[in-house]
Amino acid sequence: RVDEVGKFKEIVELLELEKVLDREIKLLSGGELQRVAIAAVALREVDVYMFDEPSSYLDVKQRLKAAKLIRRVASWSKTVVVAEHDLAVLDYMSDHVCILYGKPGVYGIVSKPHGVRNGINIYLEGYLPEENLKFRREPVKYFYTAREEAPLEERMASWGDLEKRLGDFTLQVRAGEIYRGEIIGILGPNGIGKTTMVKLLAGILEPDSGYVATQHLKISYKPQYIAPKTSKTVREVLEGLSEGILSDPWFKAEVFEPLTLEPLLDQPVDTLSGGELQRVAIAACIAQEAELYLFDEPSAHLDVEQRLAVARVIRRVTEKRRAATFVVEHDLIAMDLIADRLMVFSGEPGVKGMANPPTSLRKGMNQFLREVGITFRRDPSTGRPRANKEGSWLDRHQKEIGEYFYAVVSEEEGGEE
Ligand SMILES: Nc1ncnc2c1ncn2[C@@H]1O[C@H](COP(=O)(O)OP(=O)(O)OP(=O)(O)O)[C@@H](O)[C@H]1O
Ligand SMILES: [Mg+2]
Structure with a gap:
């Protein structure tokens, strides 16, 4: 009409x-x-x-x-x-x-x-x-190239080839593992089984065939959808999860302040806005000591600065607790800041998902963006990834050399602007 x-x-x-x-x-x-x-x-x-x-x-x-x-x-x-x-x-x-x-x-x-x-x-x-x-104390900086793969020394968790059916949807997962101190980003379209994978790792779902070996770990999980069923205040919830956490200097400096939780402390959690609730849920997940952290879409409802703060907070907690972490994320720039390696999901949304084993950030981004058909160059002054206009010189060049996200060529050489 x-x-x-x-x-x-x-x-x-x-x-x-x-x-x-x-x-x-x-x-x-x-x-x-x-x-x-x-x-x-x-x-x-x-x-x-x-x-x-x-x-x-x-x-x-x-x-x-x-x-x-x-x-x-x-x-x-x-x-x-x-x-x-x-x-x-x-x-x-x-x-x-x-x-x-x-x-x-x-x-x-x-x-x-x-x-x-x-x-x-x-x-x-x-x-x-x-x-x-x-208007901000510190500038935001980006990694210019994909980080070197950290030495993968101590295996924290692993899973075999497995399958999980939910109604008409089937997720197939290829065997993989995660190491202490690393963050694996989970990347893929809507309805492809990312949340299903996270629930399998959390032990909330059991595979129909194959195995997930995470039972020996202490796990902390932030679900994609958060619906608080309590009118306790933010302070009560955080203290309830981990006594004394609010006076812990590390938590205060690295989590509480970057996530601007101060103004929310005495609010009942069931009155918070989407973005406020998200920040509290992330803090609640981190307040719990764990060896395996699972964050399903932590940047949903957050603005750009908060997304960058969350990326930093997740990296800090993974280092501090020497944990292993999974993060589901749709924002590629946030993903670039958070993840050490990537698990790329492909298949047919709502019908059949395929979870590929973790691979390097560079390979994973290339694998994912080849399917999407978009290339990124780097802004020479900030290192920030910028999408190329389709069919431009750089777009064609990067597709030819197979570098969709971390091409060495800068936009100055390519004369993009
Ligand atoms: N309990 C269930 N019964 C039937 N189908 C389900 C069930 N849970 C999930 N599904 C379906 O399985 C598919 C994968 O769901 P999942 O939540 O894992 O997707 P996702 O990759 O996390 O998507 P999004 O990016 O939208 O969060 C979807 O089509 C969903 O509708
Ligand atoms: Mg999901």
């Missing part, structure tokens, strides 16, 4: 909505509903289009598809305004960026528009040159 631009077919195809066209709206999954909402906006004939966090609930492939569609809308000589937390997606779809800064919950200031590259770099630097104003 809203097709005012006569582009119904094109947009439905781009967002892969063919399969759900005849389905009732109330039956759609979070990701499907989000794509329908994006399509409904794009189909309108207006002068200014606005999208507020279009990437929520979408996997990486769908995020980049949505970004492509939004660029398509802009190419009709229209103005498009987007608010977005995923920096890679924001970068891919925008021409200009306004930075909003200030004090959350108190006041916000909108900067003048900057070119997309410069704007995101200013944001990461935390310094606005035109105002000579520092």
Whole structure:
């Protein structure tokens, strides 16, 4: 009914909505509903289009598809305004960026528009040159290349080839292992079995065939969906999980402060917002001493700075406790900061998932992005990954040499901008 631009077919195809066209709206999954909402906006004939966090609930492939569609809308000589937390997606779809800064919950200031590259770099630097104003204490830095694989010495947990059926869905897992002190990132599309794998590792689900050897470990697990059934305060919950944790200097400096928990301490957990609850759930998971930590989508509902803080916090706890950690994550930039190795999931969402054994960050990113068909270059001043425009010189070059994420060539050599 809203097709005012006569582009119904094109947009439905781009967002892969063919399969759900005849389905009732109330039956759609979070990701499907989000794509329908994006399509409904794009189909309108207006002068200014606005999208507020279009990437929520979408996997990486769908995020980049949505970004492509939004660029398509802009190419009709229209103005498009987007608010977005995923920096890679924001970068891919925008021409200009306004930075909003200030004090959350108190006041916000909108900067003048900057070119997309410069704007995101200013944001990461935390310094606005035109105002000579520092709006964050520390700049955000990225690894320039994939980290060297840490020496894998002490095996913490392992699993054999295994299979798990849930209704019509089957997950097949190929044997793998995790070592002390490492973080394995879990990467793959929606509905491919990532959460199922985490539950198998946590011992919540049992495989139908094969084994998971984690029973000997103390495990702490942050589920993807958090629904607190208590009206206890944040303070009571954290102290209840680990007595004295709030006066522990390490916890205070490395977890409590980076996650800005102070203002939440005396609030009942069942009154917290999505992002607040997420930060408390992460802290609750870390407050428990464990050898195996499992974080299912810790960055959901968080803004860019909080995502970076969470990446750091997870790395710190893994080091400090000499633990082994799994993290499910859709935000590639956050994943790049968190993970030492990657487990890439492939297959047919909702039907059949295949979990590949952990591999290096570089190989895993290449494996995943080859399927998605997107390449990234590195910003020369911050090391931040930037999605290449499809068909550009760098895009073609990187696909040819098979380096989708950690190519040595910089955008200056490629003359991308
Ligand atoms: N108890 C169940 N019974 C039937 N099907 C289930 C059950 N639990 C999960 N599924 C289905 O199994 C598939 C994999 O689910 P899972 O939660 O592991 O996906 P995921 O990779 O974590 O996805 P997302 O990125 O959306 O979180 C989905 O299609 C889901 O609908
Ligand atoms: Mg999941």
